[in-house]
Amino acid sequence: MLSDVAVDDFELRALAAVLEEGWLSMGPQVQAFEEAFAQMHGAAHAVAVSSGTAALHLALAAAGVGPGDEVIQPAINFVAAANMTRTLGAVPVFADITAVDRPLISPQAVQRALTPRTKALIAFHHGGYPADLAALKAIAAEHGLSLIEDACHAPATFVEGRALGTHGAAGCFSFFANKNITTAEGGMILTHSAELAGRMRLLRSHGMTATTWDRHQGHASAYDVEAIGFNYRMDELRAAIGRVQLTRLAGLQERRRSLTECYRRHLSAVPGVDVVLESYNGPHAAHLLAVLVPAGQRDRIVRACRQGGIQTSLHYPCISDFTAYRGAARCELPISREFAQRAITLPLHAGLAQAEVEAVCTVIEQALAGTSGRRPKSVARRMEQERALC
Numbered sequence: 373m374l375s376d377v378a379v380d381d382f383e384l385r386a387l388a389a390v391l392e393e394g395w396l397s398m399g400p401q402v403q404a405f406e407e408a409f410a411q412m413h414g415a416a417h418a419v420a421v422s423s424g425t426a427a428l429h430l431a432l433a434a435a436g437v438g439p440g441d442e443v444i445q446p447a448i449n450f451v452a453a454a455n456m457t458r459t460l461g462a463v464p465v466f467a468d469i470t471a472v473d474r475p476l477i478s479p480q481a482v483q484r485a486l487t488p489r490t491k492a493l494i495a496f497h498h499g500g501y502p503a504d505l506a507a508l509k510a511i512a513a514e515h516g517l518s519l520i521e522d523a524c525h526a527p528a529t530f531v532e533g534r535a536l537g538t539h540g541a542a543g544c545f546s547f548f549a550n551k552n553i554t555t556a557e558g559g560m561i562l563t564h565s566a567e568l569a570g571r572m573r574l575l576r577s578h579g580m581t582a583t584t585w586d587r588h589q590g591h592a593s594a595y596d597v598e599a600i601g602f603n604y605r606m607d608e609l610r611a612a613i614g615r616v617q618l619t620r621l622a623g624l625q626e627r628r629r630s631l632t633e634c635y636r637r638h639l640s641a642v643p644g645v646d647v648v649l650e651s652y653n654g655p656h657a658a659h660l661l662a663v664l665v666p667a668g669q670r671d672r673i674v675r676a677c678r679q680g681g682i683q684t685s686l687h688y689p690c691i692s693d694f695t696a697y698r699g700a701a702r703c704e705l706p707i708s709r710e711f712a713q714r715a716i717t718l719p720l721h722a723g724l725a726q727a728e729v730e731a732v733c734t735v736i737e738q739a740l741a742g743t744s745g746r747r748p749k750s751v752a753r754r755m756e757q758e759r760a761l762c
């Protein structure tokens with residue numbers, strides 16, 4: 373399996389407690405989850421929302437992105453940031469990535485994409501590996517742009533003493549089922565700005581000045597609507613799961629990092645495969661394990677993986693190649709295109725056994741060598757043993 377969730381009795385008990393309590397949305401659990409997330413990341417404010425997509429939408433809206441504005445961003449990303457840019461009537465301007473084995477937005481390409489209409493810049497930490505924040509922050513400061521981090525792959529990852537998601541105006545996180553921690557669906561925005569946080573809280577719930585919880589607590593009896601907003605609220609059940617997941621996060625990421633090292637060790641000896649960001653040894657969240665293979669061989673390798681019971685994926689196709697984005701690329705994106713033709717995402721989650729990693733590497737090695745091998749029986753046994761250990 374490409375990814376898997378780590379939940380057990382603690383999440384179940386937290387859910388049961390919320391149901392017994394009977395307050396189901398936007399109450400003490402959400403508040404406590406926001407506080408814990410903000411504290412863990414050293415941010416002044418955290419705003420819990422219903423998804424990572426909602427987080428991106430609110431962050432862009434609160435930054436004032438609107439019709440005609442341009443938002444520079446990578447084309448190798450999940451489509452959410454681009455979709456939310458378009459939803460606001462703004463134009464996603466795609467800048468190329470740094471290198472085919474480094475799928476992070478290139479600051480030089482960002483420079484070339486600037487126009488007088490550029491309003492914001494999205495830094496996406498692909499796979500949990502940090503984008504070039506120093507350079508991107510400098511560009512944002514020089515040109516008065518809002519820097520928004522798509523940190524959906526990168527919770528609790530500290531670069532130069534600061535968590536990813538806290539380097540710019542706002543940082544967006546997702547707790548979808550395949551992320552490093554999950555609330556099933558869910559998201560969070562971090563910001564140091566009280567003004568932005570207030571704006572996002574307002575837009576989260578229809579621009580209303582008081583929530584049902586405020587009124588329940590006797591803090592308010594009426595409300596005004598100050599802005600045209602949305603329903604992006606998080607519920608108490610998800611927040612309760614999220615609070616438990618936060619206590620697991622460090623352990624889960626450590627396991628992901630050690631499996632990443634295992635992949636790197638095994639694949640470094642295999643000709644024709646390059647692990648994406650292999651030479652990077654700084655802090656990262658080990659969300660994805662992506663490799664590059666020769667373009668002409670990818671389909672064959674993906675097929676060999678499927679036949680061996682190994683699920684693979686692609687993070688991501690080049691957004692400007694999607695039907696809804698055809699013709700949207702203003703700049704040439706040769707490196708993004710090459711990445712999208714050569715990358716394969718391999719299974720990586722905390723429940724994976726080292727023996728499974730080895731088995732995946734063997735299948736890839738054999739597929740590249742043109743032979744088809746079967747997973748040895750001993751591997752299946754060792755997988756069972758290791759699962760019991762971790």
Ligand SMILES: *Cc1c(COP(=O)(O)O)cnc(C)c1O
Pocket residue numbers: 422423424425426449450452453522524525546547548557558559
């Ligand atoms: C998951 C994800 C999103 C969207 O998050 P949802 O919670 O699924 O809406 C956005 N950007 C990236 C990079 C993601 O991985």
